[in-house]
Amino acid sequence: MQDPIYIQIHNHIKQKIETGQWQLGQRLPSERNLSETFGVSRMTLRQAISTLAEEGILERRPGSGTYVSSQKVQEKMTGITSFTDMMKKQGKEPSSQTITYRLTKPSLSEKEKLQLNSDQNVLRMERIRFADGIPISFEVASIPENLIGDLHKSEITTSLYHAVKHKNKFELNHVEQTIGATTANEQIAKMLDIKKGDPLVLLRQITRLDDYRPFEYVRSQYVAERFEFYFER
Structure with missing residues (x-):
């Protein structure tokens, strides 16, 4: 492949x-x-x-x-960031539109972040995430093929964390997150219904299992005027 x-x-x-x-x-x-x-x-x-x-x-x-990129200041947030849970806690209805979904060889970044061997594949999916029908973010998520188990595409693309906890019995107890800023290119702007050059909040997240194996590597671009993160110490 x-x-x-x-x-x-x-x-x-x-x-x-x-x-x-x-x-x-x-x-x-x-x-x-x-x-x-x-x-x-x-x-x-x-x-x-x-x-x-x-x-x-x-x-x-x-x-x-x-x-x-120059080295950036990194800020750790508390807890695992699940888009579905975040939206429900705010009283909004979460939904997703899957753009791409396929098994493929990992990029160098995916191999590094997910600690994969050269012969291992990843499931890479691109999604637009909505709150009450309004596009909030564009997300690229990568998961090692061997950790998917018998999960169906509908389960993975709808609420992955809920599915792996209740069906695969995985505990997701560790997370590493970094936040940065970027601007929307023409393609992202069209998907998120904003203007090219509009500000985006960039979240990169590695979620790990209870034994600290990397489970998922996510790159999300949030529309800055529609979403904000806050921190608790």
Whole structure:
């Protein structure tokens, strides 16, 4: 099973950063130059860049270009963040629209975050999350194939945490979360019914089982004007 082209480009760029060929804060070549270098369309190149930006590896600066992200301050939130539970606690009706759902080889970031071997696959799904029918976030979630068990697609895409707790008997007791900021590209803006360049809150979360094995790696982009996080100490 060969990785999609944009994942191959994602991995190549990430490797350049990890080996120091591109430094923290360095501006990347233009999209035109990169697409010519990789021999792909600008649309495919942008998909790879968007994935790296969602992971916090790259940073888009409107009117300036794309840069290797500098180190950011990280703030740990308390508890596991389940979109379904968050919405219900606020008296809103959660729902989801699945954009993509497939088993595939993991990207370098997914292998690292989920501690996978080269021969292991992940379930990667992209969803738009709604509250009372209003789009709140775009989410990319990755789960090791061997942890899915006999869960059905409907269970996974609707309320994953509830399903794994009650059907697979998994306890999700550990979470690592980081929050950053980004802006909506044309594709994300269209899905979330906002304008290109509107501010987004970027949440990256690794959820772990009771034995500390990584269970899920999620990259979520929340519409800043429709959602906010708060912290308790």
